[in-house]
Amino acid sequence: MIAQEEKEKRQKTGKQGMLENVMRQFNHASDSIGLNPDIRKILEITNNELVVHFPVKMDDGNVEVFTGYRVQHNNALGPYKGGLRYHPTVDIDAARALAMWMTWKTSLAGLPFGGAKGGIQIDPAKYSAAELERITRRFTYALGDNIGPELDIPAPDVNTNAQTMAWILDTYMSTKSPNERSSNLHVVTGKPVGAGGSEGRDRATGYGVYLCIKFWAAHNNIDLKGRKFIVQGFGNVGYWASRFLEEEGALLIAVQDASGSIINRKGIPVDELFTYMAGNKNAVAGFPRADVLRNEEFFGLDCDICIPAALGNQITDKNADAIKALLIAEGANGPTDVQAEKILLEKGVAIIPDILCNSGGVIGSYFEWLQNRNGEIWQLEEVMEKLQKKLRESFSRVMRVTDDKNTDMRTAAFSIAIERLEQAYMQRGIFP
Structure with missing residues (x-):
């Protein structure tokens, strides 16, 4: 209902929606680099879209039904990666837009990830901590094997945090056999440090x-x-x-x-x-x-x-x-x-x-994922040093294109991200 009202409001006011916004940015950058038209067809749509409705018992004994989303935009460069947000404005179009931005973000940063996003259409302020835990666990169960440490790795976003990720981790691992659990620690990032999170991920x-x-x-x-x-x-x-x-x-x-x-x-x-x-x-x-x-x-x-x-x-x-x-x-x-x-x-x-x-977040998430995957624990100084090096490289690349092509920073950043994806598709080909 909230999502529909928001769409109607945008139509009346002429306000640009996030999906329209990201598509115009994508098309502008694609035009500027002469993106291969076949690759353009692939990148302008999402790979998978999941909408789940699930019941949760509230503290007063009543049952409420919630709607959750997970949109997986592209995984040409690696597993889907992106946050889960709890907010009344979450809908399928918002998830699509945010998932696309994640694809460009991970590509620009040079990470072995794709892009995804999702969440629950909810105002978390209206629910107790115990209710939010049950909502989160039930959402995780509804997502099932559509997330996974080598498939799609959620992270915190608006109104979600390290505690949310710990609930998702525990629920997901509880669905696996005992001998599989230790190898699934990196199913989410942004976890508390004591639950496998990385030093420095918070900042x-x-x-x-x-x-x-x-x-x-x-x-x-x-x-x-x-x-x-x-x-x-x-x-x-x-x-x-x-x-x-x-x-x-x-x-x-x-x-x-x-x-x-x-x-x-x-x-x-x-x-x-x-x-x-x-x-x-x-x-x-x-x-x-x-x-x-x-x-x-x-x-x-x-x-x-x-x-x-x-x-x-x-x-x-x-x-x-x-x-x-x-x-x-x-x-x-x-x-x-x-x-x-x-x-x-x-x-x-x-x-x-x-x-x-804001790509420092997903870069930090990559470091956490890597540590979990390799059984390593990095100190805070090491994490921050690696983060600074990675961001300096990204910033320098963007500024070189900005100056060389006399364009704005967004067009330069999008161009770099999209060209990396184009190269991957051109080298690998399209199955079959």
């Missing part, structure tokens, strides 16, 4: 956002010290990106989340806000060291860097004109729609695209 995405900003600043001879930045969404990604930027001397001046917007032009202490949120239902509203800001004024604030790290389609043609930032660093997936990007580029605003900017 990998936010650290990657920070690194991309740092690399971009160095490329443009900009000193980050004293630079002002704003963040939409202060979850795992927004917090860690802010913390590392603060250590670099940058100043967080405003934050927006579902509870509202706050501002302090002299600076919001990152760890103080994080601690406050832990005791305030993870909401920024009411933080004593900042003032209330009207939501519609957030993106128009006078700042140097804007980090959208919440949901998709937050920067549109309705608010793009007001943006004063020099740089948009996309911590979320698809936060800037196509019309808004055109406006921003014409204004001279740089955009580090999501498939590069």
